[in-house]
Amino acid sequence: MDLTINLNSLGFEAGLSEGEKELTFLRSRSAGLTVSGCGHAVFLCGLATTVREKLRYLTNKSRLPGLNLGIIGGGHVGKQLTKVLLTLPGFKSSNINISTRRPDTLKEFSNSGVKCYFDNRSLAAWADILFLCVLPSHLPRVCAEIHSQLPAHCLVYSFTTALPLQRLARLLGHSFVLKPRYDFVACDSALMWLRHNQMMTALKDEEVLTASCPLSMSGGLSLDQRWVSAVLYSLLNMCTAERLGFSQAVHLLNELFQTKPSSGTFTCQSFVNSSCAATLTNSEEPFPWINLIDAQTKQTPLSSCLTASKVLQDCISAVYHKTFSGMSSAKNEMKE
Structure with a gap:
């Protein structure tokens, strides 16, 4: 039993000033963007994996390799994305590589068979889908490192929203790029994004999953349908x-x-x-x-x-x- 239930004095907002309380919606927005962003990225991976399997049969290329998923960035988003990928059927840990400045902090993944190292250029050349999970301030440097290393077929997926899509493509020298554009409006229903502390639990919650559905998002979030x-x-x-x-x-x-x-x-x-x-x-x-x-x-x-x-x-x-x-x-x- 949680003895702190209904004890407002122990709640998150108890020590906030009135001005700070007006910004609490940012917690909902952050949680919603993380859950939806990872959900949408995994949805893409699931579709691409199925297409790859069907292409192996339709083109008589029995040796067509499985889909290689590369993740640049081992921070919060990179870790959440990897965790969800590892819980879904059809995704092998051997087909997931992570490049980060501190691969030693990702023991939980390396122990599961995910290769963790720091070599953005090699990762870009290897991946079929490359996820950019880095801070906006790091993105220009990362793009410069992997520029000209990306195979034409590599799909680059950016979680970093601060950089316009066209500029990102120019920095990469690559046009096979996906970057979701989300909008958020503070509302009472947005509190649903704070319901779960674990990503996998959130995506198993039918209400949260429905709210994150790309074509009909709710909970204060919307996604450019393009x-x-x-x-x-x-x-x-x-x-x-x-x-x-x-x-x-x-x-x-x-x-x-x-x-x-x-x-x-x-x-x-x-x-x-x-x-x-x-x-x-x-x-x-x-x-x-x-x-x-x-x-x-x-x-x-x-x-x-x-x-x-x-x-x-x-x-x-x-x-x-x-x-x-x-x-x-x-x-x-x-x-x-």
Whole structure:
């Protein structure tokens, strides 16, 4: 029994001045951004892992390696992201590497098989998806280190929101970049983000998980919906990188999100405009490479398609929830 329940004098806000109390919403915002940010990043990894597995079969490349996930930064966000990845089925610790200035502080991960070291350049050259979990003040230096080291197929995902997307792409010399843009409004429902101290527990809470769903966020948080379109375009680019024909690529995404012809499916024109679709006459021809910077800053055929189709939105949301339904409880003993 918690003997401090209802004892306001022992509460967090007891020693705050009136001016400080007006800023307590920042705790909710921080917790909400961490939970949602990690949830969305893991959702992307889950989708990309499934696509990689399907590509291995569809392209007859049985030796196509598993998805390599690189994390630069071993601070709070980097640790939370790694913990969630290690609790989900399909993610092997051997496919996760972390580069940080103090790898000796990550014993809990290295003991689980995650390689922890300090070599940003090598990590960038190795990763299929590279997560930037560093402070804004460190980002220019990190970008300079990994500039020209990034393979064309490497998807860079930035948790650092202070730097505009276009400038980040210029610093990296790389356009295959994803950076979610969140907005927050203080409200009573935002307190739900403070309900759990552990990330895995939060993402197993149905109300919190629903509030973090990319297409229908609540709890004071919202996400630029073009992020969802950019995620799907990144999956399409994975198909293009392996020279998968556009017809099979569309079929793969419909299968991934379990869409139904009777109610709503993706088509070729869901992803490219009519003039581009008209040039795709050979079903074995891949889609053109999609610029993710444009996908996150401009209206695209896919963003228009998703806005107009509640059915497709529901399909994507269902897969988001399913991503976390198999979270392992065996590793939930890790301390935050």
